Amino acid sequence: MGRQETEMLKGTLEGVVLAIIGRRPAYGYEITSWLREHGFADIAEGTVYAVLVRIEQRGFVDVEKVPSEKGPPRKVYTLNTQGLEQLDEFWSTWSFLSARIEELRTDTTTQGEN
Amino acid sequence: MGRQETEMLKGTLEGVVLAIIGRRPAYGYEITSWLREHGFADIAEGTVYAVLVRIEQRGFVDVEKVPSEKGPPRKVYTLNTQGLEQLDEFWSTWSFLSARIEELRTDTTTQGEN
DNA sequence: GTCGGTACCTAGCGTTACTGTGTACCAGTA
DNA sequence: TACTGGTACACAGTAACGCTAGGTACCGAC
Numbered sequence: 001m002g003r004q005e006t007e008m009l010k011g012t013l014e015g016v017v018l019a020i021i022g023r024r025p026a027y028g029y030e031i032t033s034w035l036r037e038h039g040f041a042d043i044a045e046g047t048v049y050a051v052l053v054r055i056e057q058r059g060f061v062d063v064e065k066v067p068s069e070k071g072p073p074r075k076v077y078t079l080n081t082q083g084l085e086q087l088d089e090f091w092s093t094w095s096f097l098s099a100r101i102e103e104l105r106t107d108t109t110t111q112g113e114n
Numbered sequence: 115m116g117r118q119e120t121e122m123l124k125g126t127l128e129g130v131v132l133a134i135i136g137r138r139p140a141y142g143y144e145i146t147s148w149l150r151e152h153g154f155a156d157i158a159e160g161t162v163y164a165v166l167v168r169i170e171q172r173g174f175v176d177v178e179k180v181p182s183e184k185g186p187p188r189k190v191y192t193l194n195t196q197g198l199e200q201l202d203e204f205w206s207t208w209s210f211l212s213a214r215i216e217e218l219r220t221d222t223t224t225q226g227e228n
Numbered sequence: 229g230t231c232g233g234t235a236c237c238t239a240g241c242g243t244t245a246c247t248g249t250g251t252a253c254c255a256g257t258a
Numbered sequence: 259t260a261c262t263g264g265t266a267c268a269c270a271g272t273a274a275c276g277c278t279a280g281g282t283a284c285c286g287a288c
Binding site for chain 3 (some may be wrong): 115120121123124125127128157158160163164165167182183184185186190
């Protein structure tokens with residue numbers, strides 16, 4: 001993946017994963033596939049699992065083991081109250097930052113006033 | 115600064131600084147002040163200088179020392195051709211990622227199809 | 229019995245922003 | 259003279275995060 005995209009993902013990938021789980025419970029492999037089909041083409045599988053470990057340790061999700069027909073048991077993650085709060089915070093931080101950055105893109109003529 | 119905001123800045127701050135310099139030549143202290151007045155309230159001063167060192171080493175900017183009336187000489191940075199290319203790339207990566215993320219925010223009902 | 233798809237996990241690495249601190253120049257002022 | 263505060267730059271050490279590159283294991287089909 002491009003260096004730039006990799007760096008930009010930092011801090012947002014966790015929010016993205018929380019958002020996915022927030023829509024309905026999901027497990028790692030499913031989340032990885034979903035991301036790959038939805039524009040985040042080459043996110044490393046290991047990265048997703050690392051994010052899941054982290055958000056579990058921080059207490060943002062509840063976990064349930066569910067047997068699979070096709071392989072090892074799935075770890076299904078569900079967003080809990082703390083996770084919902086974290087997701088809200090993510091969206092507000094994201095809105096704030098992206099608004100600032102969009103301003104910068106538009107604002108090529110207005111050049112401060114000193 | 116919040117952990118979340120800090121992490122989200124990774125990868126975008128460099129682009130932001132390039133964008134600022136792209137509007138007109140600028141020096142570190144000036145860039146820091148500008149950021150502070152434009153929503154990026156508590157960006158560490160040292161961080162900005164680190165970014166400037168980096169983009170200079172990567173050859174995105176030309177540098178000129180200009181004496182100041184009020185302190186040590188200023189290092190004025192000007193975007194060069196390579197820097198312009200990098201800035202374009204930043205905007206396209208940014209557009210791509212932010213579009214994906216905005217989709218996620220809206221798309222709370224459409225839930226994949228398996 | 230081995231190959232491919234499903235499913236999870238880990239150690240080590242590189243990049244990046246922050247913290248904390250230091251240097252230096254200058255104007256005002258007490 | 260000494261001190262303070264604003265201007266201006268720089269650097270060492272730290273933490274967080276995503277990637278690389280592996281590995282384990284279950285299962286059906288050929």
